[in-house]
Amino acid sequence: MSLVLRFALVIVSFLVLVFVLKKIRRSQLYIDDAIYWIVSAFLLLIISIFPQIAIFASELLDIQSPANFVFLFMIFLVLIKLFNMAIELSVQKHRLNRLVQKLALMKDEEDHLKEDR
DSSP, X not given: OOHHHHHHHHHHHHHHHXXXXXXXXXXXXXXXXXXXXXXXXXXXXXXXXXXXXXXXXXXXXXXXXXHHHHHHHHHHHHHHHHHHHXXXXXXXXXXXXXXXXXXXXXXXXXXXXXXXX
């Protein structure tokens, strides 16, 4: 893994950590969501500081270069986050649908009570 890539990964890791901590302080990011980004940045930092991990993993998985392993690893982490967000979105859609149905029933009941008066 080239020195330039390692340096870029270290810089990006620190920038992600600073950005996430700033968002947490401003209450713009939940802690459980921030944990994912902090762990991802930490893993990226470890891989950039110890390139032997990427070299070993790329040889083990028969990937041509350690840089390709790093990119593949980060894509894998983003896909995991995307899948988790899709699950959360589905749950929220279901809850919103139930809330709208309850609200419609309450409005209908309110309309019937007004008609009876």
